[in-house]
Amino acid sequence: MKSWRNPHIVSFSDVVVDFRSGRQTPRDFLERCIARVEKSESQLQAFVTLDLDAARKAADASTRRYRDGKPLSPVDGCPVGIKDIMSTRDLPTQMGSPAFKGWQSQQDAACVHALRQGGAIIFGKTVTTEFAVGFSGPTTNPFDVTRTPGGSSSGSAAAVGAGMLPVALGTQTQGSTLRPASYCGAVGFKPTLGALPMAGIHPLSATSDHLGIIGATLADTWCIASQISLRMGSPGYGFLQGAADVPPAAVKPRKLIRLYTRGWGEIDQPAIDAFESAIVALQKAGVEVVGKTDDPRIAAFEDALEKDVDGALDIVAYEMKWPFEEYLARFGDLIGKRIHGLIKRAGEMSPADYRQLLEKRRAIQQQCRQLAADLGADCYVTLASSGPAITGFEFSGSRTFVVYGSWLGFPSFSLPLLESGGLPFGLQLLGLGDRDGDLCATAHWVMQEFTGN
Numbered sequence: 001m002k003s004w005r006n007p008h009i010v011s012f013s014d015v016v017v018d019f020r021s022g023r024q025t026p027r028d029f030l031e032r033c034i035a036r037v038e039k040s041e042s043q044l045q046a047f048v049t050l051d052l053d054a055a056r057k058a059a060d061a062s063t064r065r066y067r068d069g070k071p072l073s074p075v076d077g078c079p080v081g082i083k084d085i086m087s088t089r090d091l092p093t094q095m096g097s098p099a100f101k102g103w104q105s106q107q108d109a110a111c112v113h114a115l116r117q118g119g120a121i122i123f124g125k126t127v128t129t130e131f132a133v134g135f136s137g138p139t140t141n142p143f144d145v146t147r148t149p150g151g152s153s154s155g156s157a158a159a160v161g162a163g164m165l166p167v168a169l170g171t172q173t174q175g176s177t178l179r180p181a182s183y184c185g186a187v188g189f190k191p192t193l194g195a196l197p198m199a200g201i202h203p204l205s206a207t208s209d210h211l212g213i214i215g216a217t218l219a220d221t222w223c224i225a226s227q228i229s230l231r232m233g234s235p236g237y238g239f240l241q242g243a244a245d246v247p248p249a250a251v252k253p254r255k256l257i258r259l260y261t262r263g264w265g266e267i268d269q270p271a272i273d274a275f276e277s278a279i280v281a282l283q284k285a286g287v288e289v290v291g292k293t294d295d296p297r298i299a300a301f302e303d304a305l306e307k308d309v310d311g312a313l314d315i316v317a318y319e320m321k322w323p324f325e326e327y328l329a330r331f332g333d334l335i336g337k338r339i340h341g342l343i344k345r346a347g348e349m350s351p352a353d354y355r356q357l358l359e360k361r362r363a364i365q366q367q368c369r370q371l372a373a374d375l376g377a378d379c380y381v382t383l384a385s386s387g388p389a390i391t392g393f394e395f396s397g398s399r400t401f402v403v404y405g406s407w408l409g410f411p412s413f414s415l416p417l418l419e420s421g422g423l424p425f426g427l428q429l430l431g432l433g434d435r436d437g438d439l440c441a442t443a444h445w446v447m448q449e450f451t452g453n
Contacts, residue, residue: 026077076119109200126155150180175399177212242437
């Protein structure tokens with residue numbers, strides 16, 4: 001199978017060896033990123049705020065540390081984009097909302113603090129949809145400026161996909177990391193709920209919000225996630241399973257469960273063909289792939305998913321009541337219509353309704369774990385979006401394929417391996433909660449098998 005290759009990517013993991021040897025410096029690498037921004041940002045519009053003077057000072061400090069043989073961490077000197085719902089002490093945090101234009105928190109979110117402590121370079125704030133749930137910003141797709149980059153982590157995905165940065169932070173409450181990564185030809189990682197700290201990130205849904213990573217390569221993505229985890233931990237959770245300087249060693253999966261959910265009715269034949277080619281390639285490599293036509297237990301699980309997954313948005317709406325009820329009272333129509341609608345939806349729900357939604361989710365989480373155990377499967381496989389990015393900007397694309405993982409709170413990767421009509425989209429691996437490193441080992445093998453890297 002011919003897999004997608006992004007011609008633009010710049011990988012930090014590929015150059016950090018040169019930093020240690022002195023063949024190039026963090027400042028050299030940063031200037032490559034800046035040159036790409038200067039070339040493409042007028043069309044791409046991935047950033048809300050840039051502070052290149054501060055980035056250059058940070059890169060020079062990193063250069064001195066490598067020269068002295070004392071880098072602070074494996075991400076020292078890595079330029080990182082920060083989604084603009086994450087607090088930064090030195091840059092505004094505006095949440096894509098006119099109500100917060102120019103607002104500044106004066107402190108870093110936990111994830112930003114962890115990266116600074118490790119010597120990473122905070123490059124700028126990337127465009128988000130309104131509060132990561134409302135209207136879209138101005139960002140375009142790096143492979144076709146008439147198409148959406150996906151949301152809500154639109155600027156982060158576009159910047160990485162266009163080769164402006166090796167890695168950027170996003171969030172996912174329903175589909176906001178994996179879908180834009182899929183559309184922009186980048187690796188997307190949404191960990192187990194709570195595995196990475198959310199402190200200092202504007203909340204939507206306490207039981208659905210995930211800190212996500214979008215990277216040029218699996219190594220870049222995993223290294224950033226690991227450093228955030230190992231430096232900060234996550235309150236009440238601990239540490240990302242398998243966190244380390246490099247991805248876990250590639251492990252060939254024994255069996256994958258293919259999910260054939262409602263999203264398959266949204267995609268065209270070329271996208272279907274690309275996915276089927278990937279499945280055939282996996283089977284030829286000796287991986288067993290099973291679906292609902294092979295085992296009635298898989299069909300029963302899919303039926304259970306479809307029966308209750310729409311409750312995922314009800315959970316989000318109910319948990320949005322704070323602070324958005326107060327925002328609506330303070331800011332009125334400065335807050336977008338979609339958020340008004342979600343708060344109205346929340347107001348029509350009772351505490352009993354909310355408890356029932358949580359109980360249904362716990363049941364499906366258990367069913368997901370049990371099915372994988374019963375079948376001896378390593379993880380689930382499906383698409384990360386409904387094919388390539390769609391045309392236009394009013395709608396950032398369907399979340400159908402990725403909402404299941406957010407609802408379950410289980411880890412997922414979008415791997416940039418598929419293409420249709422010359423545009424990328426991702427293969428999704430969905431794992432089991434608290435086994436992020438195991439899923440990364442599988443993703444590592446799949447990337448090696450398809451790309452040789």
